[in-house]
Amino acid sequence: MAVGTERERVPRWAGAVELNPILSTVTPFTRDHRVDTGVLGDYLGFLHESGVRTVLVNGTTGEFPALTVAERKAVLEFTRSHWSGQVVAHIGTSAIGDAIELLDHADAVAAIPPYYFAEPAEAGLREYFGLLLGRTKQPLLVYNLPRHTQALITPGLIGSLAAEYPMLAGVKDSGTDRGVTRNYADTGVSVFIGSDGAAAHIAEHGALGIVSGGGSPVPELPVRIAQALRAGDHDEAIRWQKVFDECRALRRRSGLTDTAFVKAALAERVPGFPVAVRPSLVAADDVQSQEIRTHLRTKILPQMDGS
Numbered sequence: 469m470a471v472g473t474e475r476e477r478v479p480r481w482a483g484a485v486e487l488n489p490i491l492s493t494v495t496p497f498t499r500d501h502r503v504d505t506g507v508l509g510d511y512l513g514f515l516h517e518s519g520v521r522t523v524l525v526n527g528t529t530g531e532f533p534a535l536t537v538a539e540r541k542a543v544l545e546f547t548r549s550h551w552s553g554q555v556v557a558h559i560g561t562s563a564i565g566d567a568i569e570l571l572d573h574a575d576a577v578a579a580i581p582p583y584y585f586a587e588p589a590e591a592g593l594r595e596y597f598g599l600l601l602g603r604t605k606q607p608l609l610v611y612n613l614p615r616h617t618q619a620l621i622t623p624g625l626i627g628s629l630a631a632e633y634p635m636l637a638g639v640k641d642s643g644t645d646r647g648v649t650r651n652y653a654d655t656g657v658s659v660f661i662g663s664d665g666a667a668a669h670i671a672e673h674g675a676l677g678i679v680s681g682g683g684s685p686v687p688e689l690p691v692r693i694a695q696a697l698r699a700g701d702h703d704e705a706i707r708w709q710k711v712f713d714e715c716r717a718l719r720r721r722s723g724l725t726d727t728a729f730v731k732a733a734l735a736e737r738v739p740g741f742p743v744a745v746r747p748s749l750v751a752a753d754d755v756q757s758q759e760i761r762t763h764l765r766t767k768i769l770p771q772m773d774g775s
Contacts, residue, residue, distance in 0.1 A: 489690035519691035521553035534746035586618035607637030623651035668709035685733035
C-alpha cells in the first residue's frame with residue numbers, strides 16, 4: 469500500500485520533526501524468514517494513516533543485526549518509495565565500510581557506535597563518527613545505545629563532534645540516565661529519547677521528541693501525545709501517556725522481547741502481519757499472541773476509540 473512518493477529528502481530537525489514522534493519500524497518476515505515487502509507496504513500505510521510522519525528503519529526494533537547489508541538496503545529503498553514523510557535510516561554496524569555503504573543509500577541517518585569491542589576509547593569513537601560525518605550529505609543522529617554497544621558516548625564527545633561537523637543533527641538517546649540526556653541537549657544538538665515512557669515528558673529532559681520502538685501497534689498514542697504537547701495541553705498529553713504506559717506494561721508482562729511483542733500486537737491492527745522473528749529472537753507462540761491481541765482489542769483500543 470503506497471502512501472506517496474514525493475517528500476522532502478532532508479528532515480527539518482528543528483521544524484517538522486520537533487515534538488513529533490519518530491516511529492522505529494519492525495521488519496516483517498515470511499515463514500521462511502525472507503523480508504515480506506507486501507506486508508511492509510500495508511504496515512507503512514497503517515502508520516501513515518495513524519498520523520505518523522517520520523520513521524526510522526533498520527533500527528534495533530527492525531532487527532538490523534539479523535539483516536544483511538543487501539537486505540538493509542532493500543528495506544530502506546522500499547520504504548523510501550512507499551512513504552511520503554521523513555525517513556531516517558539506521559546505518560550502524562561494526563564495519564566502517566558497511567556503514568559507509570549504507571550511508572550512500574540513505575536520506576537521513578542514525579548510527580550506533582561499532583559494537584562487540586566493549587568500552588572503546590573515546591578517540592576511536594570520535595574517529596568512527598568523524599568518518600561518517602565527514603562524508604554524509606544528510607543529517608546524522610548519533611545513536612546512544614549503551615546496553616548493547618557497551619560504548620560510552622559522552623556529552624563532551626557530542627559537543628566536540630558538533631563543533632567540527634555541521635551535519636551532526638543530534639542524538640538518539642536510548643540510555644537510561646536522563647542527566648546524560650539533558651547534558652546532550654546542553655551541547656546545542658537536537659535530542660530524541662528512545663523510550664516510550666518519556667513521550668509526555670520530553671521537555672523535562674530538553675528533548676525534541678522520542679523515537680518509539682513499541683509504538684507500532686498503537687501509533688495513534690505517541691501521535692496524540694505530540695499533538696497535545698504542541699497545543700500546550702499537558703494534561704491531555706499525560707492522559708494519553710497513561711494509555712501508552714498500559715501498552716508498555718502489557719509488553720513487559722508478556723515476557724517477550726520488544727520486537728516479538730510488537731509483531732504479535734501488530735497482527736491485531738494490520739491483517740496478516742506475521743509474528744516471525746529471526747534467530748536468536750523467539751517469536752510469540754499462539755497462546756501469547758492471542759493473549760496480547762485480546763488485551764489490546766478489549767482493554768487498550770477501546771480507550772483510544774472513545775477519545
